[in-house]
Amino acid sequence: MRPRRTDITLLTAALSAALAVAAPVAAAPGSDVPPVSPQAAGVGFVDVRTVVPDAVIDMRYATPHNFVGVPLYPADARCLVHESMAPGLAKAAETLRAQGGVLVFWDCYRPHDVQVRMFDAVPNPAWVAKPGPFSRSHEAGRSVDVTIAEQGQLVDMGTDFDDFSARAQAYATDGVSAAAQANRARLRAAMSDGGLAPYSGEWWHFDGPGAGVQRPIIDVPVD
Secondary structure, eight states, X not given: OOOOOOOHHHHHHHHHHHHHHSOOTXXXXXXXXXXXXXXXXXXXXXXXXXXXXXXXXXXXXXSSOSTTSSOOSOTTOOOEEEGGGHHHHHHHHHHHHHTTOEEXXXXXXOOHHHHHHHHXXXXXXXXXXXXXXSBOGGGGTOEEEEEEEETTEEOOOSSOTTOOSGGGSTTOOTTOOHHHHHHHHHHHHHHHHTTOEEETTEEEEEEOTTTTSOBOOOOOOOO
């Protein structure tokens, strides 16, 4: 099962809105970011904007523009990550910033019940991770889905987010232009600078330290 094509006009508008509210590069990290909830702080989560102040937050699962077709997060969902990812994301953003780019975050911490809904919609572990009795990767706040924007526009990566096709694989060449391959390599290099590991099945997915470790299920609000 493949996702429905997203209306490019809506996506461009959403990205422009996200860019408009993104913190400026010169802002002191965390200066205008409200504290995370006590539950989130209790499991070591931070708002990614305190780490990457110029981050563009475009949480796709807080909108209907995703492969399920309905919002899975509240409209004001925040990009929460485990504090262990903070140094790596800061370094990756620094690398891209020097090249004129900014990190765009499509997904961060993902509640377990959302993972269950995703798998119910697409029960194919080749495309959607099968939820189990534990938290890891996104469910532990130790993975992110990201891309790059320049001058208010997403760079060409060859596919949209959550494209369920072979072209979405990180190192795909068939059907992926040379420019898109180069942009994917650039994203991987920046994330690797921060010690964040690419997932070969999705060009947008990167894992932080301990992402594959099975931990107790985390259930904290994302807003």
